[in-house]
Amino acid sequence: MPEDRPAVMRDPQKLLAAIVESSDDVILSKDLEGVITSWNLGAERIYGYTAEEAIGRNVSMLVPPGYEDDTAELMARTRRGERIEHYETRRRTRDGRIREMSLTISPIHDDEGRIVGASTIARDITERVLEETRWRHLSEVGRAISEATRTDDLLKTLARALVGDLADYCLTYSFDGEAISRVGTAHADPGLDARVARLLELPSATLSDQSGVGAAIRVGRPMLTRKISEEDLRAAASNDMLFELMRSLEPVSSIILPLIARGRTIGALSLVTTTRSYRRYGERDLALGQEIAERAALALDNIRLFEEAQAEVALRKEAEDRLRRRYAHLRILYELTAAVERAESLEDVYAVVLDGLTDALDVARSGIMLQDDGGSLRFAAWRNLSDRYRRIAEQQWSWNSNYPETVPLLISDLENDRILPEELRSAALAEKIRGLGIFPLGYGGTLVGRFMLYLDEPRELAAEEIDLVRAITGTIGFAILRMRDAQNVRDSRDEAERASAAKSQFLGMMSHELRTPLNAVLGYAELLLLETRGPINESQREQLERIQASARHQLELVDELLTYTRLEAGREEPRLMRIDAGRVVLDAAEFVRPQAEEKGLDLVVDLPDEPMEITTDPARLRQIAINLAANATKYTDEGKVEISSKMEDGSFTLKVHDTGPGIPPEKLDYIFEPFTRVDESNTRQTTGSGLGLAIARRLANLLGGELAVKSEPGRGSTFTLHLPASGPATRARAAD
Numbered sequence: 043m044p045e046d047r048p049a050v051m052r053d054p055q056k057l058l059a060a061i062v063e064s065s066d067d068v069i070l071s072k073d074l075e076g077v078i079t080s081w082n083l084g085a086e087r088i089y090g091y092t093a094e095e096a097i098g099r100n101v102s103m104l105v106p107p108g109y110e111d112d113t114a115e116l117m118a119r120t121r122r123g124e125r126i127e128h129y130e131t132r133r134r135t136r137d138g139r140i141r142e143m144s145l146t147i148s149p150i151h152d153d154e155g156r157i158v159g160a161s162t163i164a165r166d167i168t169e170r171v172l173e174e175t176r177w178r179h180l181s182e183v184g185r186a187i188s189e190a191t192r193t194d195d196l197l198k199t200l201a202r203a204l205v206g207d208l209a210d211y212c213l214t215y216s217f218d219g220e221a222i223s224r225v226g227t228a229h230a231d232p233g234l235d236a237r238v239a240r241l242l243e244l245p246s247a248t249l250s251d252q253s254g255v256g257a258a259i260r261v262g263r264p265m266l267t268r269k270i271s272e273e274d275l276r277a278a279a280s281n282d283m284l285f286e287l288m289r290s291l292e293p294v295s296s297i298i299l300p301l302i303a304r305g306r307t308i309g310a311l312s313l314v315t316t317t318r319s320y321r322r323y324g325e326r327d328l329a330l331g332q333e334i335a336e337r338a339a340l341a342l343d344n345i346r347l348f349e350e351a352q353a354e355v356a357l358r359k360e361a362e363d364r365l366r367r368r369y370a371h372l373r374i375l376y377e378l379t380a381a382v383e384r385a386e387s388l389e390d391v392y393a394v395v396l397d398g399l400t401d402a403l404d405v406a407r408s409g410i411m412l413q414d415d416g417g418s419l420r421f422a423a424w425r426n427l428s429d430r431y432r433r434i435a436e437q438q439w440s441w442n443s444n445y446p447e448t449v450p451l452l453i454s455d456l457e458n459d460r461i462l463p464e465e466l467r468s469a470a471l472a473e474k475i476r477g478l479g480i481f482p483l484g485y486g487g488t489l490v491g492r493f494m495l496y497l498d499e500p501r502e503l504a505a506e507e508i509d510l511v512r513a514i515t516g517t518i519g520f521a522i523l524r525m526r527d528a529q530n531v532r533d534s535r536d537e538a539e540r541a542s543a544a545k546s547q548f549l550g551m552m553s554h555e556l557r558t559p560l561n562a563v564l565g566y567a568e569l570l571l572l573e574t575r576g577p578i579n580e581s582q583r584e585q586l587e588r589i590q591a592s593a594r595h596q597l598e599l600v601d602e603l604l605t606y607t608r609l610e611a612g613r614e615e616p617r618l619m620r621i622d623a624g625r626v627v628l629d630a631a632e633f634v635r636p637q638a639e640e641k642g643l644d645l646v647v648d649l650p651d652e653p654m655e656i657t658t659d660p661a662r663l664r665q666i667a668i669n670l671a672a673n674a675t676k677y678t679d680e681g682k683v684e685i686s687s688k689m690e691d692g693s694f695t696l697k698v699h700d701t702g703p704g705i706p707p708e709k710l711d712y713i714f715e716p717f718t719r720v721d722e723s724n725t726r727q728t729t730g731s732g733l734g735l736a737i738a739r740r741l742a743n744l745l746g747g748e749l750a751v752k753s754e755p756g757r758g759s760t761f762t763l764h765l766p767a768s769g770p771a772t773r774a775r776a777a778d
């Protein structure tokens with residue numbers, strides 16, 4: 043129903059004019075000089091000029107500084123008949139605000155087809171551009187964040203990423219809870235970069251500042267300064283130099299943003315515009331800045347956590363290393379102890395130590411120097427030392443030097459050392475030795491040498507390393523001394539055995555040589571007494587009998603000597619048989635009875651009624667019993683001698699008790715040694731060889747038993763013999 047349509051709808055001209063008027067976009071036309079010829083409501087709304095104000099004026103009034111050239115270019119292209127679509131540029135509104143615009147410009151032709159002007163349709167894309175900028179900044183911040191692994195790096199990159207559209211220059215700060223430090227600086231104008239960077243050298247903001255970064259960090263809130271005045275600058279600058287520097291950057295507007303993560307302020311950003319852009323920050327910039335600050339703070343916090351974790355990992359690694367070294371230390375100590383235990387030679391011990399140290403301490407060179415008989419130090423073992431160095435070291439190290447021998451001497455850097463003799467020091471340096479540890483080698487106060495540790499790099503030895511080496515040197519010292527002792531013992535035992543063999547041989551020979559002439563003496567005396575060569579008178583008989591008695595006594599002594607020698611040489615074997623031990627004891631008692639009676643002693647014999655059956659060598663048992671009974675009789679002047687015997691628990695016991703002088707306690711151990719007598723004085727009352735008890739004890743041992751004594755001076759002595767009733771166990775005497 044076209045008739046019903048309003049007039050405007052029926053007139054295409056008017057319809058078009060109505061559409062133009064109602065459009066949200068700017069629609070205007072201008073002539074080739076740029077003089078505005080039409081201006082719609084959209085243009086008025088966006089640019090702020092009414093149609094009356096605008097028409098007749100040049101479009102250049104809309105062009106912000108810096109965009110003149112591109113406007114001229116656009117006009118030129120239009121004149122050539124070009125259509126320009128979606129050209130993005132900036133325009134200035136009546137009140138001076140800058141808008142982002144997308145222009146589509148078409149040439150206007152007259153009836154003859156000549157270009158007489160241009161129409162412009164312009165869309166305000168400020169929001170979109172802002173949004174884009176916002177995203178670009180956020181993504182740049184994101185990139186800076188993702189690339190940085192250190193707090194400082196992040197703050198530097200961040201400053202760089204924020205200059206440009208968002209700020210003319212930018213500063214980033216870190217804050218550790220006490221001090222604020224400038225970290226990153228950047229200026230959009232590369233020529234001014236260095237000037238901003240100079241801020242890094244000037245005193246930083248402090249928490250007590252009344253304005254600026256210090257104040258923003260203190261209160262923990264962002265601060266927007268739309269128009270920076272000179273007073274603002276003065277308040278923010280803590281000194282003249284800072285003020286001058288800041289003023290020279292010509293700041294216009296600023297936003298300071300504290301960086302807050304998990305409730306803690308950890309830094310700040312300050313974004314500043316200058317006369318470079320004349321841009322003034324507003325709420326929207328503040329919101330964007332806050333978003334950036336939040337992300338940056340989060341990233342910064344992550345880096346801190348990461349750094350803390352790294353530190354933790356480093357700590358753990360260090361702890362693991364320490365454990366590993368400890369383990370190596372324990373292992374070498376263990377191996378060393380085991381090696382010392384089974385070592386056949388010291389060389390085995392040295393090898394374990396020198397090789398083990400390479401592992402445990404990472405020290406490839408070491409050496410053991412021992413003191414030789416001449417008092418010089420000689421290398422007994424070493425690893426990785428040249429012949430030349432060892433020769434010089436042996437010449438230069440003297441045992442009786444001034445170095446303290448009880449504590450290690452540590453030289454952490456030979457280059458700066460003044461302790462070593464110069465020749466030795468330069469030899470060591472030539473050997474590429476840079477550090478030295480000299481440890482005393484010994485055990486229990488006896489020093490035998492030095493343990494040397496050579497370091498390839500100058501360094502201090504750690505306490506645990508020193509402890510290890512000291513433990514090692516103690517063990518080596520012990521091993522050395524033990525081996526030396528063992529050698530000494532072996533040497534002296536060999537010597538003793540040789541001497542003993544010689545003595546036995548000598549005694550055996552001498553006894554024989556003594557016996558033969560004595561037997562001759564006795565034989566001839568006997569012949570004389572028998573008067574085979576003629577009669578003898580009474581006094582001659584008496585003297586001959588004395589000769590005979592003396593010779594017999596001497597023969598007894600020689601026999602004792604022979605017996606002892608054979609026992610000592612292990613040449614005696616018991617002749618075992620089953621006997622009544624009581625009979626042997628009675629026999630021995632009867633043997634000494636004449637002497638006892640002569641001295642007026644009471645001889646008491648106490649035996650059980652039943653026979654005492656034992657397996658033994660009766661001749662040897664008799665000799666033991668006689669020796670004990672004879673001693674008791676010999677050394678007792680009054681009182682009694684009591685000989686008793688019994689069987690108990692498969693053991694035969696003989697006790698010989700007397701009321702004689704007794705034996706001093708300190709002599710008790712010695713009386714069983716050969717040739718020892720308690721009374722060694724020249725005036726001694728009794729005669730004897732000092733062999734009787736030595737023989738008795740050895741015979742007791744030969745029979746598988748024991749002979750012991752108890753005595754107190756003045757209260758007599760008791761000798762006790764124990765013998766196993768079943769005889770001596772089979773003895774492997776050869777192994778003794």
Ligand code: ADP
Pocket residue numbers: 673674675677678700702703704705713718719720721729730731732733734735736759
């Ligand atoms: P000797 O030939 O001197 O008697 P012994 O070996 O038989 O040698 O005895 C060693 C020493 O032990 C004697 O010299 C004596 O001093 C001391 N002695 C041994 N038996 C007795 C005893 N019954 N009473 C006191 N002293 C004794």
